[in-house]
Amino acid sequence: MLSINIFQTWLEQTHGIWYVLVLAGIAAIYLGFFAVAGLMLVYLERRVAGYFQLRLGPNRVGPWGLLQTIADALKLVSKEIFVPKMADKLLYKAGYYIVIIAALLALAVIPFARQIQALDFNVGLFFISAVSSVGVLGILIGAWGSRNKYSLIGAMRSGLQMISYELSAGFAIIAVVLMSGTLKMTGIVEAQKHTWFLFQGHLPAIIAFMIFLISGTAETNRVPFDLVEGESELGAGFHTEYSGMGFAFFFLAEFINMFIIAALGATLFLGGWLAPFGITDGLPAQWLWGIIWFLLKVFVLIFLLMWFRWTFPRIRIDQLLTLEWKYLLPIGLVNTVIMAWMVWKDWLIHLG
Amino acid sequence: MTYFGKIFYGIKTLWTGMKVTGGYFFPNITRKKYVITRQYPDEPAVVFPRFKGEVVMWHNENNEHRCTGCQACEIACPNGSIEIIWKREVDPETGKKKKMLDQHIYHLSMCTMCSLCIQACPTNAIMWSTNFHNATYDRGLLTKVLNKPGSKLMAGVEE
Numbered sequence: 001m002l003s004i005n006i007f008q009t010w011l012e013q014t015h016g017i018w019y020v021l022v023l024a025g026i027a028a029i030y031l032g033f034f035a036v037a038g039l040m041l042v043y044l045e046r047r048v049a050g051y052f053q054l055r056l057g058p059n060r061v062g063p064w065g066l067l068q069t070i071a072d073a074l075k076l077v078s079k080e081i082f083v084p085k086m087a088d089k090l091l092y093k094a095g096y097y098i099v100i101i102a103a104l105l106a107l108a109v110i111p112f113a114r115q116i117q118a119l120d121f122n123v124g125l126f127f128i129s130a131v132s133s134v135g136v137l138g139i140l141i142g143a144w145g146s147r148n149k150y151s152l153i154g155a156m157r158s159g160l161q162m163i164s165y166e167l168s169a170g171f172a173i174i175a176v177v178l179m180s181g182t183l184k185m186t187g188i189v190e191a192q193k194h195t196w197f198l199f200q201g202h203l204p205a206i207i208a209f210m211i212f213l214i215s216g217t218a219e220t221n222r223v224p225f226d227l228v229e230g231e232s233e234l235g236a237g238f239h240t241e242y243s244g245m246g247f248a249f250f251f252l253a254e255f256i257n258m259f260i261i262a263a264l265g266a267t268l269f270l271g272g273w274l275a276p277f278g279i280t281d282g283l284p285a286q287w288l289w290g291i292i293w294f295l296l297k298v299f300v301l302i303f304l305l306m307w308f309r310w311t312f313p314r315i316r317i318d319q320l321l322t323l324e325w326k327y328l329l330p331i332g333l334v335n336t337v338i339m340a341w342m343v344w345k346d347w348l349i350h351l352g
Numbered sequence: 353m354t355y356f357g358k359i360f361y362g363i364k365t366l367w368t369g370m371k372v373t374g375g376y377f378f379p380n381i382t383r384k385k386y387v388i389t390r391q392y393p394d395e396p397a398v399v400f401p402r403f404k405g406e407v408v409m410w411h412n413e414n415n416e417h418r419c420t421g422c423q424a425c426e427i428a429c430p431n432g433s434i435e436i437i438w439k440r441e442v443d444p445e446t447g448k449k450k451k452m453l454d455q456h457i458y459h460l461s462m463c464t465m466c467s468l469c470i471q472a473c474p475t476n477a478i479m480w481s482t483n484f485h486n487a488t489y490d491r492g493l494l495t496k497v498l499n500k501p502g503s504k505l506m507a508g509v510e511e
Contacts, residue, residue, distance in 0.1 A: 051380040052373050056389045311373040312366065327359065 095142020113290025154237030
């Protein structure tokens with residue numbers, strides 16, 4: 001408590017009490033968004049999975065089953081948090097906090113609309129790619145702390161996957177940065193004022209988008225890259241030993257990571273909060289339209305990720321590495337060079 | 353296959369798979385075309401005809417059954433789910449005393465649905481019913497008398 005008091009006093013002395021209150025309010029909003037979006041995504045995933053598999057999905061609790069995941073969350077809150085006897089207590093508990101903090105930090109730089117963003121600093125994109133790889137640290141130490149061979153195997157696979165796929169995700173992002181000329185998130189969106197980057201850069205941008213989607217799926221440990229969990233081989237992978245809210249935190253963070261990847265894709269390639277062809281530009285409440293368009297694009301991408309999940313079978317670890325090191329990485333490299341050439345010669349498409 | 357050939361082949365096969373699942377998903381969200389889930393308490397359940405729900409005794413419209421009380425099912429039953437209580441009464445046609453069925457008692461709570469009693473029955477008196485609404489709050493309710501009250505043997509079964 002002492003350290004928090006010192007921090008609070010410092011904030012109050014340097015910025016005043018209102019600044020502290022506003023800061024706390026923003027934090028509360030983001031935490032609320034984290035929980036609500038996570039639960040809704042879990043609901044959406046189950047519902048979409050149901051329709052893909054000729055089922056109905058949850059449809060009993062509340063209208064259209066909307067309250068199902070809230071009921072599940074209440075059940076998880078009431079469950080015992082079991083800590084294995086031989087576990088390293090500190091690391092075991094630190095695991096999910098690190099995963100959640102990483103997800104929340106990445107969420108902070110996502111621009112929901114013009115001016116609606118917690119942090120807008122000049123290296124936003126760099127920050128997001130740095131922070132999103134911290135999440136794997138939480139998975140690793142949580143699995144190490146729980147002293148379970150299945151957890152550890154799952155976490156090592158997660159680390160391997162992250163190290164590999166960060167590279168090609170980075171090259172896909174670099175292709176966009178070449179076009180925008182800035183790492184600032186709002187700057188990237190503003191640069192797509194007339195044409196989205198997906199269409200501005202001809203074929204290389206589309207290739208970059210595909211690489212981004214593939215490596216984004218791999219970074220969030222979703223099917224077909226879910227070797228980390230691999231139910232049939234590893235029990236539940238890195239969260240085998242977690243129960244109750246510990247498990248729920250990992251689960252929520254996984255879905256928020258999916259949201260972040262989709263939001264990043266929407267910001268980088270699909271023009272973020274900008275309306276297509278500027279069809280809602282003259283209307284009042286621009287911030288609301290911005291949020292609506294942004295969320296719409298994000299949900300299209302999330303749906304695409306879910307479509308991948310319920311279509312493709314899980315791949316083997318050697319196939320995973322072959323895909324990254326023999327295909328995505330060389331293609332990403334060549335793609336970046338072509339993109340740089342195009343930007344240098346100014347061959348980009350600028351409508352309007 | 354060449355390097356680029358493999359890439360295009362991969363994309364093509366992925367797209368083929370997505371076309372299949374998408375072909376299920378999109379009709380399902382709009383018209384629920386392929387959904388095979390039957391929401392049982394709201395919609396009637398469809399049970400296949402050979403489903404083994406419980407053992408029943410067949411009765412015709414005159415309240416006559418085909419059970420002679422021979423106890424073959426009771427002997428065949430591996431765990432004693434069936435008890436036959438029989439009586440010796442005067443047959444109105446011949447005027448002689450004769451072994452007749454009084455109560456065919458069936459313990460559904462013990463029955464393992466093995467079908468041995470039905471195979472053992474020489475007169476095809478008992479058969480499977482597809483009724484599966486057998487849950488009760490009292491175990492005693494699962495002990496049933498299969499022959500209806502006042503029923504008697506159908507004529508011509510014993511010949």
